[in-house]
């Protein structure tokens with residue numbers, strides 16, 4: 327774990343370019359900004375090349391795409407590959423909607439990604455493992471979650487960050503489990519989307535070590551959620567406010583003091 331990268335991120339203030347979903351776009355922008363990165367969102371294909379050129383990492387969220395947006399995502403992915411800019415993909419609800427899965431699989435052929443960040447329902451779908459996803463939520467299943475994450479990592483030659491009560495990060499061989507977090511994350515729509523863009527921010531300062539970027543982002547975000555939940559938190563409203571405050575305030579030493587993770 328490279329918790330020192332949180333300080334590096336705050337010093338470097340990397341630009342994270344996002345194609346977001348319309349539900350959580352503001353959470354994503356404010357989450358990145360509070361942590362110390364510089365968010366920029368795009369909805370126009372004509373600006374793609376210029377946008378990629380000013381960015382340090384790219385987060386592509388499949389939460390509310392249209393045909394027009396898919397063309398934009400494809401172009402951004404290809405331009406980012408050409409510019410050697412890391413891409414983090416969030417395959418929202420591919421476990422629940424077959425059209426989304428088909429679209430995500432096509433995009434994963436059109437360009438390559440550094441990290442896929444999804445919940446168990448989404449990763450199971452990409453692995454073709456049996457699972458009952460529920461809309462945007464993970465749902466339930468008894469497939470071996472570590473195995474399915476490894477399968478997807480090998481299939482797409484990328485890092486998988488599978489989030490949930492425990493987050494699993496794998497490159498197909500190495501696996502880290504992060505046990506930090508709070509149940510309150512599950513009642514804040516967009517927790518996962520925020521994490522995806524934050525993985526982008528860590529990828530931007532990682533000099534190409536995307537496994538380290540993904541596991542450090544997972545630990546930082548989950549631990550910050552834990553700190554937010556401890557602070558007079560009575561429900562989703564106060565949690566959202568506290569989460570934003572802790573993204574801004576939390577120091578790497580505080581995270582280190584509560585860090586709970588293991589290499590499997």
Ligand SMILES: Nc1ncnc2c1ncn2[C@@H]1O[C@H](COP(=O)(O)OP(=O)(O)OP(=O)(O)O)[C@@H](O)[C@H]1O
Pocket residue numbers: 444445446462463464489490491492493506507508509510511512514515516517518519520521544547548551
């Ligand atoms: N039951 C839980 N207990 C503790 N932490 C959790 C729990 N569920 C999720 N988390 C944490 O919530 C964060 C977001 O992950 P989650 O799996 O909820 O994403 P998601 O399902 O894509 O969310 P969304 O669709 O709302 O964006 C991660 O940091 C994860 O560790």
Ligand SMILES: Cc1ncsc1CCO
Pocket residue numbers: 347349350389390418462515516519
């Ligand atoms: C609720 C919802 N629907 C599509 S995207 C989204 C936000 C979580 O990704």
Ligand SMILES: [Mg+2]
Pocket residue numbers: 418419445462518519
């Ligand atoms: Mg999600």
